[in-house]
């Protein structure tokens with residue numbers, strides 16, 4: 013029996029991508045499908061980085077296509093292609109940056125910076141080009157977390173080169189000021205310093221720039237969420253009521269300025285006793301999920317309260333780099349893929365595709 017393109021497409025429609033939960037045909041992931049003489053050739057192109065999943069997806073597709081009667085050779089390649097998506101109206105995009113993800117929290121100390129750094133490293137481990145901007149002006153922790161010392165270089169006037177740590181391009185006010193002297197800046201100074209840092213850093217060809225926002229929902233945060241060209245925001249919270257209450261304010265703030273909420277990450281969800289393995293919900297349970305269902309936003313995943321997360325980030329080598337194959341890194345990578353899948357589902361930025369329209373009086 014002759015194998016047809018329709019046969020193959022029917023099979024592909026039955027294969028559900030375990031990450032996106034969408035079948036491979038409907039997600040538009042199948043490119044260059046050809047069938048000749050019962051040999052099948054196709055490419056699976058994902059809109060998000062997922063290097064750790066390529067083999068599993070290839071195996072899934074080949075196993076399913078093998079069941080077609082009389083099929084001969086099957087050639088399947090899996091890759092990612094990350095494109096730029098739109099940001100809030102009236103804000104200028106950054107050259108060299110396709111997508112900006114703000115990581116925010118309603119209150120301090122919930123583990124926002126730790127989550128931001130691990131998510132950036134997870135996206136990078138999955139094959140994306142990633143940068144991170146430490147906008148946490150009062151407590152810039154990025155230099156320490158990524159183990160970066162020294163000052164950034166300036167190759168041209170009014171620009172700074174990003175520093176590099178664990179494969180990420182990084183910029184932080186912490187690189188420019190003395191770490192031990194407290195910052196006593198007023199709101200407008202903070203926002204203009206951060207905007208300058210964001211725009212004057214010469215980001216090189218990034219798929220994602222993670223912005224570690226200052227904690228809270230005050231004027232500084234509101235101004236930043238209006239001025240920084242954000243593709244989507246991730247809110248980090250702990251499960252206790254007070255943090256959730258503040259996280260709700262964060263959610264509202266981004267909604268107000270027209271930035272889509274990608275979802276919520278619950279940090280320090282449970283504590284697993286290292287000696288007996290007993291699991292305790294130190295800060296209560298189910299709060300993040302309930303908040304997501306109340307506000308109709310996605311729950312992206314949760315991380316346990318774990319000593320190694322703190323020790324590794326304090327030592328300049330966050331968990332995703334310190335134990336890339338460990339259980340916690342897998343959670344960070346899974347959350348990172350969920351974030352990137354949702355970004356891929358947003359409207360694409362077409363500004364580079366439109367011709368310049370010039371109106372002339374002749």
Ligand SMILES: Nc1ncnc2c1ncn2[C@@H]1O[C@H](COP(=O)(O)OP(=O)(O)OP(=O)(O)O)[C@@H](O)[C@H]1O
Pocket residue numbers: 117119120121122123124125126127148151153226227279280315316317318319321322323325326
């Ligand atoms: N899941 C976790 N398990 C254990 N320790 C954690 C976890 N997440 C974060 N921490 C630790 O908690 C402390 C606060 O984390 P972090 O600096 O990331 O919080 P933050 O929300 O960014 O705080 P702020 O915004 O006030 O700077 C750090 O010492 C960090 O290592």
